Amino acid sequence: MTLHRTLCAVALTAVFSPSYAQLACAQPDPSPTVVFASQDSGIANRVVQGDCTIDDLFNDEQAWGSQNSFLLHASSVSIGLLRQRKISATERSRLMAAALQSGIGRELKVKLIGFNDFHGNIKSGEGSFSNPGVARFATKIKELKAANPLHAVVSAGDMIGASPLTSALFKDEPTIEAMNRIGIDFNAVGNHEFDEGKAELLRMQNGGNHPSDLFSGQGLPADLKSGQFKGADFRFLAANVVDTTAGDTTLFPGVGVKDFLGNKVAFIGMTLESTPTIVSPAGVAGLQFKDEADTVNALVPQIRAQGIESIVVLIHEGGFPTISGGTCTGISGAIVDIVNRLDPAVDLVISGHTHQSYSCLINNAAGTPIRVTSAGQFARLLSDIDLTIDTRSKDVVSVVANNVSVGNSISAVVQDPSLLEIVDHYAALVAVPASRIVGTITATITRGNNGAGESALGDVIADAQLAATRGAITGAAVVAFMNPGGIRADLPFAAPGKVDGNVTYGEAFTVQPFGNSLVTMTLTGAQIYTLLEQQWGTAQPFPRVLQVSDGFTYSHNFPLPLNANLTADQGTQFANSVRGNSYVVPGSVKIGGIAIDMAGSYRVTVNSFLADGGDTFTLLIGGTDRLGGAVDTDALEAYLQANPGGVAPGLQNRIVRP
Amino acid sequence: MFHRIKPMLVALALTGAGQGVQAAYLDYVSHLGYGAYSAVGPGGIVDDSLLDLSAPPTEVTFFGAGNFASALDAGTVDHGYAGDAFLHFSGAGTDFAISLSQFLSVQANGSLSGITHQQEAAVDLAVVTMKIMGDPGQAAGFPVIVSFHGGASALSDFSSMASGAYLSLGLSVSRGSEVLAEYLWDVPSSGDQPVTFSFAGQVGEELTLSAFALTGVGLSDAAFAASATPYLVGESLGALSGSLSVTAVPEPESIAMLLAGLSVLGVHLRRRGRRQQVG
Numbered sequence: 025m026t027l028h029r030t031l032c033a034v035a036l037t038a039v040f041s042p043s044y045a046q047l048a049c050a051q052p053d054p055s056p057t058v059v060f061a062s063q064d065s066g067i068a069n070r071v072v073q074g075d076c077t078i079d080d081l082f083n084d085e086q087a088w089g090s091q092n093s094f095l096l097h098a099s100s101v102s103i104g105l106l107r108q109r110k111i112s113a114t115e116r117s118r119l120m121a122a123a124l125q126s127g128i129g130r131e132l133k134v135k136l137i138g139f140n141d142f143h144g145n146i147k148s149g150e151g152s153f154s155n156p157g158v159a160r161f162a163t164k165i166k167e168l169k170a171a172n173p174l175h176a177v178v179s180a181g182d183m184i185g186a187s188p189l190t191s192a193l194f195k196d197e198p199t200i201e202a203m204n205r206i207g208i209d210f211n212a213v214g215n216h217e218f219d220e221g222k223a224e225l226l227r228m229q230n231g232g233n234h235p236s237d238l239f240s241g242q243g244l245p246a247d248l249k250s251g252q253f254k255g256a257d258f259r260f261l262a263a264n265v266v267d268t269t270a271g272d273t274t275l276f277p278g279v280g281v282k283d284f285l286g287n288k289v290a291f292i293g294m295t296l297e298s299t300p301t302i303v304s305p306a307g308v309a310g311l312q313f314k315d316e317a318d319t320v321n322a323l324v325p326q327i328r329a330q331g332i333e334s335i336v337v338l339i340h341e342g343g344f345p346t347i348s349g350g351t352c353t354g355i356s357g358a359i360v361d362i363v364n365r366l367d368p369a370v371d372l373v374i375s376g377h378t379h380q381s382y383s384c385l386i387n388n389a390a391g392t393p394i395r396v397t398s399a400g401q402f403a404r405l406l407s408d409i410d411l412t413i414d415t416r417s418k419d420v421v422s423v424v425a426n427n428v429s430v431g432n433s434i435s436a437v438v439q440d441p442s443l444l445e446i447v448d449h450y451a452a453l454v455a456v457p458a459s460r461i462v463g464t465i466t467a468t469i470t471r472g473n474n475g476a477g478e479s480a481l482g483d484v485i486a487d488a489q490l491a492a493t494r495g496a497i498t499g500a501a502v503v504a505f506m507n508p509g510g511i512r513a514d515l516p517f518a519a520p521g522k523v524d525g526n527v528t529y530g531e532a533f534t535v536q537p538f539g540n541s542l543v544t545m546t547l548t549g550a551q552i553y554t555l556l557e558q559q560w561g562t563a564q565p566f567p568r569v570l571q572v573s574d575g576f577t578y579s580h581n582f583p584l585p586l587n588a589n590l591t592a593d594q595g596t597q598f599a600n601s602v603r604g605n606s607y608v609v610p611g612s613v614k615i616g617g618i619a620i621d622m623a624g625s626y627r628v629t630v631n632s633f634l635a636d637g638g639d640t641f642t643l644l645i646g647g648t649d650r651l652g653g654a655v656d657t658d659a660l661e662a663y664l665q666a667n668p669g670g671v672a673p674g675l676q677n678r679i680v681r682p
Numbered sequence: 683m684f685h686r687i688k689p690m691l692v693a694l695a696l697t698g699a700g701q702g703v704q705a706a707y708l709d710y711v712s713h714l715g716y717g718a719y720s721a722v723g724p725g726g727i728v729d730d731s732l733l734d735l736s737a738p739p740t741e742v743t744f745f746g747a748g749n750f751a752s753a754l755d756a757g758t759v760d761h762g763y764a765g766d767a768f769l770h771f772s773g774a775g776t777d778f779a780i781s782l783s784q785f786l787s788v789q790a791n792g793s794l795s796g797i798t799h800q801q802e803a804a805v806d807l808a809v810v811t812m813k814i815m816g817d818p819g820q821a822a823g824f825p826v827i828v829s830f831h832g833g834a835s836a837l838s839d840f841s842s843m844a845s846g847a848y849l850s851l852g853l854s855v856s857r858g859s860e861v862l863a864e865y866l867w868d869v870p871s872s873g874d875q876p877v878t879f880s881f882a883g884q885v886g887e888e889l890t891l892s893a894f895a896l897t898g899v900g901l902s903d904a905a906f907a908a909s910a911t912p913y914l915v916g917e918s919l920g921a922l923s924g925s926l927s928v929t930a931v932p933e934p935e936s937i938a939m940l941l942a943g944l945s946v947l948g949v950h951l952r953r954r955g956r957r958q959q960v961g
Contacts, residue, residue: 092735092743096768096779099745103781103921107835107874113764113785113917120747120764124733286740416737 049076058119060084060098065122072110081105082119087174088129089285090415098123132415134284135172136336137165138397138407140180140376143216144187144199145402147447149433151188151513151534154404156430158202159439159447161403164430165206166440168408174284177207180376180398181214181295181340184228186512189458189533190450194239195220198450200228201247204257205442210280212293213262214340214377219538221307222267222275229276231255244449261293261338264319269310278323281332287413289334290327292320292370296341296358296377301563302509304540305636305645316341317365321389324367333419334411335370342378342398344592352384355396356592363396365389371420373397374407381405383425395423404430458530463664465527468517469673471535473508473569476681477559477586481511481535482571483674485656488663489542490573492654493629499544499651502615504629505555506571507639510656512537527664529657536656543635545647547628549620553608555643556580562604563640566590570641572678573629579612579680586681612680631656705817706826706928710739710771711888715807717744719763719784723799723901725752732765732805742769742810752799756792759901760912761785763803767893769810776812778832779923780805780851782895786844786915790906800846800900810891814883814928822886825931828855829880830863832924838870840916845902851920853877853893862889870918877924882931895920 058067058079069079081101088094102119105111111119139161148157169175183203184196191198203211217225227234233252234240241253248254263278280291297315300308320337327335343357359375363386366373370388372395379401385393399405405427412422431437471481486504493499513534518524547555560567560582569586572578584594584602613620620626630644632652637645654662664671717732732746749762765782784803788794816824830853840847850868854861863879883889899916906913 090737090741092737092741092745092768092770095735095743095745095766096770099764099766099768099781100779100923102764103783103835103919106783106919107837107921109837112914113783113919114749114760114762114787116783116919117747117749117762117764117785120745120766121749124745124747 049074049080052077053079055079058082058122060122060126061128063122063126065119067111067115067118072105078105078111084126084128087132087285089132089287091127091129093285094129095123130415131421132174132284132287132413133172134287134289134411134413135168135175136372136374136407136409136411137168137175137177138180138374138409139399139403139405140340140374141182141214141379141401142179142199142403143182143401144184144191144196146198146202147188147190147451148439150190152402154432155402156404156432156435156437157439157447158206158403159443160435160437161406161430162206162440162443163438164406164428168406176209176282176289176291178209178291178336178338178374179211180338180374181212182216182376183211183214185216185219186537189530189537190447190454192533192537193454193457194242194450195224195234195237196228197240197243197253198446200256201243201254202443202446204247204254205446208258209282210259210261210291210293210338211256212338212340213260213265213276213295215295215299215302217260217295218299218303218307222309222311225260225275227253227255229256229260242450242453244446247446261291262295263292263323264294264297264314264316266312266314267310268312275311278319279327284413287334287415287418288332289336289411290332291336291338292323293338294319294340298565301565301640304633304638306632316362320370321365321367324369328369331418333369333417334413337366337370337373339373339375340377342375342380343382343384343396344378344380345382345384352382355382355384355386359396360386363388363394366394368392370394372409372411372423381427383407383427395425397425397427399427404432406430454530458528458533459521460529461526462529462532462661463527463667464525464670465515465517465664466525466670466672469515469671471508471511471514473587474676475585475587476580476679477567477569477582478676478679479508479511479571480673480676481515482506482508483574483676483678484671485511485536485660486571486573487674488660489629489631489656491663491666492659493542493544499627499629499653501544501627501629503576503626504573505634506631507634507641508568508571509639510538510540510631510633511535511571525670529661532657532660536660538633538656540631540633540656542629542653542656542659543632544627544629544651544653545635545644546625546649547647549613549622549624549626551643551646552613552620552626552628553622555641556608556613557606558641558643560603560605560607561640563642564603566595566598568639569679574678575616577612577614577678577680579609579682580607581609581681582607629653705773706820706885706930707773707815708771708776708812708889708926708928709815710742711811711813713738713742713807713810715742715744715767715810717746717765717767717805719746719748719765719801719803721750721761721799721801723752723759724754724797725750725759740771742807743767744805744807754794754797756908757788757790757794757906759797759799760787760789761799761801765803765805765895767805767807769807776926778893778926779921780807780893780895781919781921782897783917783919784897784899785917786899786901787912788901788906788915789912790908792908793906795905797901797904797906800898802898803896805895807891807893811888812891813888814885816885820885820930822884824885826883826885826928827880827931828883828889828926828928830878830924830926832877832922833874834865834867834877834922835874835919836867836921837872837917837919839872839918840870840899841914843901843904843913844899844916846898846900847916847918849897849918849920851895851922853922854891855881856890856892857883857887865922867920877922883928893922895922
């Protein structure tokens with residue numbers, strides 16, 4: 025009978041509090057009185073079930089999704105204790121009064137772990153000594169997750185694309201597989217997610233091997249599905265990317281929702297509206313990119329209609345803090361205007377794109393400051409964000425954010441073995457192709473611009489592209505133009521693991537990771553002038569000086585610096601009064617020392633990105649008699665091979681600013 | 683244990699497949715309720731109310747607790763209560779709980795006489811209106827079964843000094859003025875009972891749930907000799923909880939599948955029985 029009664033009482037109370045059945049208390053709470061949070065009931069604490077004290081039976085330390093759920097738990101436990109005569113009705117009254125006064129469950133803390141611009145940096149030290157690699161990154165995320173079981177890991181875009189060889193050679197599948205192992209929730213698309221086009225991006229989400237690339241589907245068995253690339257376990261979000269070929273639906277869902285004990289947080293994910301101006305037009309064909317703030321503001325009522333009040337925006341657009349990292353003293357850039365127009369229902373903005381580190385307050389449309397974060401680049405930082413949610417209003421009542429360092433390639437942070445397994449696997453597969461010697465150079469060749477906007481490496485790459493297309497059969501080109509944004513690294517003279525002066529495939533790939541092919545087309549002399557003026561045309565977000573091949577020369581009098589990024593003030597000046605004007609000196613454009621004829625026809629080589637009008641060089645779309653050519657890295661390799669004595673840095677004397 | 687669970691799951695899966703997704707549920711429409719404690723005695727009048735912490739449309743919650751002491755010339759009358767009611771609505775089911783406890787004790791530092799006191803506590807979910815929601819394939823009028831599974835538990839400990847002691851619990855579900863199911867416990871005694879009922883309903887109709895817990899105890903012209911330990915005049919607890927669920931009325935083919943599932947279970951249990959006999 026006693027047993028029956030006990031079971032029944034437990035069964036009764038267990039209806040809403042299954043944890044009550046867990047009566048093994050390894051470390052009984054030694055508190056002299058029963059305390060809920062900091063609320064002392066005044067009831068003497070004592071052993072009542074096995075080793076468990078009264079205090080042990082009340083789970084006041086755990087997170088409760090609402091005050092009511094905690095009160096129900098407290099009520100159920102106390103019913104059971106009273107029913108078994110372990111406590112008196114007097115004590116139950118005092119316990120329940122304390123449970124109510126404790127306020128437990130009124131607020132809920134949720135941890136968000138944010139990052140951006142990961143760019144496939146899975147391998148420690150690859151590309152830069154400062155890159156900690158995904159195994160250290162995973163350890164830090166695990167630590168942050170452990171600090172609060174209620175968490176979400178979210179990315180603000182450019183997780184893939186423009187990646188080092190260890191990820192890029194395998195179509196960035198290694199990065200997706202690494203993120204799957206870490207366990208992340210959402211990735212807002214960034215511009216680089218579109219580098220290889222819509223179909224390839226959809227494949228990143230949905231899985232399946234690349235249709236032609238033999239380096240696809242090389243993952244470890246545990247990471248594959250049916251022997252093929254599995255796709256992302258997490259969701260890509262693209263609220264402002266409309267697929268006009270698919271009934272005007274968004275390419276990916278715009279909103280991801282995560283439920284924390286009945287308290288839902290909505291994540292709106294998106295890329296910058298001007299994505300089409302910085303990625304290959306072929307990559308965004310059929311897609312429409314909409315205004316960021318308008319997109320958020322249109323979604324807010326739909327989200328709130330579902331009873332969700334906690335709203336976070338993951339946006340691949342950012343700003344430049346006055347002082348990098350630490351305390352934010354000020355911020356400029358595109359993110360400011362976007363946040364200034366956001367519906368006040370948005371509680372937090374996790375941004376990216378500018379590769380900066382900040383945690384700033386920017387006013388929303390109501391003039392109320394909201395938190396805006398960005399965690400640098402390449403897995404070096406994580407944003408550790410604590411949201412406090414009012415469980416009655418379901419809204420965020422406070423946001424605390426700090427950027428925490430993941431370390432660098434030699435820091436003592438333990439590397440997560442599960443992630444190291446992936447990195448080691450791909451590093452082994454990439455070792456042979458990466459260490460292959462493709463040529464030699466006589467000194468380090470850098471991508472830094474001189475005052476006229478010309479770099480030594482730009483000269484060399486343009487020369488390589490001209491050499492590859494100069495032949496009558498390969499294009500009969502007389503000039504090659506290279507976009508500066510497509511030159512992603514310097515070519516080092518010396519590096520660990522190679523003979524000084526040698527250039528490895530890995531290094532060449534790191535300089536040009538996009539796998540663009542060459543396109544030769546015919547332009548008139550007048551079109552070449554127009555092309556050069558598009559370097560600072562009305563659509564440019566900042567000046568972009570094309571790198572030019574040997575024999576092509578011209579002068580310009582562009583009024584702002586070209587050997588460094590523009591400051592915020594200079595950027596404003598550029599946008600307001602500089603761009604759109606003509607700066608190329610008339611008559612200065614020459615090939616082989618002879619001024620070009622405005623009506624003449626010239627064979628011009630560019631990469632496929634530019635040929636489609638990339639970087640807003642829309643004039644190139646109109647080039648005629650187009651002929652496809654080699655992949656850019658193959659052209660560079662052939663050029664290095666053709667110069668067995670070693671290629672020297674370009675002299676940077678082709679573009680002149682008097 | 684695993685051996686037994688597996689075929690049960692098979693049986694459940696077979697029946698579930700015929701019914702489609704068990705997506706029918708009860709939706710919150712409105713609620714009216716209150717909870718109060720009052721006491722009249724040597725210390726005057728005590729009035730306390732439960733807080734309505736409801737968060738519609740998912741939660742109806744009333745909660746309160748209080749401890750009171752009335753000072754006498756040579757002692758105190760200690761009394762109080764804790765009471766609550768919870769309803770949680772979700773697509774997975776509707777969870778319900780109501781509880782009420784009270785106590786009355788007297789500390790006699792010297793001899794006391796002529797003590798009269800009466801206390802009453804109530805939690806009353808007077809009318810909670812709910813609507814039966816069907817899954818996408820179930821239009822208004824689709825027949826369903828509404829079931830409640832839970833239990834009631836009571837503790838009733840009143841001394842011979844107590845007067846006017848009572849304890850009762852109740853739960854009912856109605857369609858308009860028609861009572862569809864009712865459970866009542868109104869004997870001041872201790873014990874535990876399962877509480878289950880079910881009735882036919884249809885998608886789209888509104889039902890009302892009512893539930894209450896009442897208890898009280900008093901002293902009538904009572905006298906106490908001086909004592910180091912307090913006199914426990916009485917304490918009581920009534921609690922009732924469980925879950926309401928809505929399932930589609932099984933169609934003939936799914937009944938067949940249920941039988942198929944149960945026969946799988948039966949065969950397995952028979953085999954298991956034989957093995958045990960051999961072992």
